[in-house]
Amino acid sequence: MLSKKSKYAIKALVALAKHEKENKDGSPMRIIEISEQEKIPKKFLEAILLELRRHNLLGSKMGVNGGYYLLKSPKDIALTDIIRLTDGPIAMIPCASLNFYEKCDDCVDETICGLRKVMTELRTASLKVLSGNTIEDIIKNEKKLIKTKNQE
Numbered sequence: 001m002l003s004k005k006s007k008y009a010i011k012a013l014v015a016l017a018k019h020e021k022e023n024k025d026g027s028p029m030r031i032i033e034i035s036e037q038e039k040i041p042k043k044f045l046e047a048i049l050l051e052l053r054r055h056n057l058l059g060s061k062m063g064v065n066g067g068y069y070l071l072k073s074p075k076d077i078a079l080t081d082i083i084r085l086t087d088g089p090i091a092m093i094p095c096a097s098l099n100f101y102e103k104c105d106d107c108v109d110e111t112i113c114g115l116r117k118v119m120t121e122l123r124t125a126s127l128k129v130l131s132g133n134t135i136e137d138i139i140k141n142e143k144k145l146i147k148t149k150n151q152e
Contacts (some may be wrong), residue, residue: 001100002083002087003087004044004048005044005048005086005087006082006083006086006087008038008044008045008048009048009051009052009077009082009086010082011038011040012034012038012040012045012048012049012052013042013052013057013070013074013077013082013135014135014138014139015029015033015034015037015141016029016034016068016069016070017070017135017136017139018056018139019033020074026069027065027067027069028059028060028061028065028066028067028069029067029068029069030066030067031046031049031067031068032050033044033067034068037150042133049068050088051085051086052082052085053068055085056071056072056080057070057071057072057077057082057085058070058071059071060121063137066134073136074134074135074136075134075135075136076134077134077135077136078130078131078132078133078134079130079131079133079134080127080131083095083130084099088100090126090127090130091119091120091122091123092122092123092150093115093116093119093131095107095110095113095116095119096119096120096122096123097117097123098123098127103143104116129152135147
């Protein structure tokens, strides 16, 4: 399950990308604007944005006209990047993880573990979907869904 932290990070990045497209002047977006627009608790959002800044996805500007802005293009921010930053491994068990591998304490021989095989297949399928979708893709999907809904 996607944690609230990951979901809020994705929503904040989408909001920042939309803001960037709408405001060609390069002005940053204030935390309060993101919080209110995306219905994210402000304190929680502050921590998430700081973490994204530490990992060079966001930049920030202090002062009256301050706020946050993207350092990468929305097409270059894959969902796997965000989820790994905020939640850690994509795999459901540690022995199936690519980036956070650990041997399971209770496993006698992982080479013959049926659960590991299934979880590795699940991880591979998840990675294909998540790494193949970016912040830009989410924005495009939203536009298509709005258009479809308005045609009903």
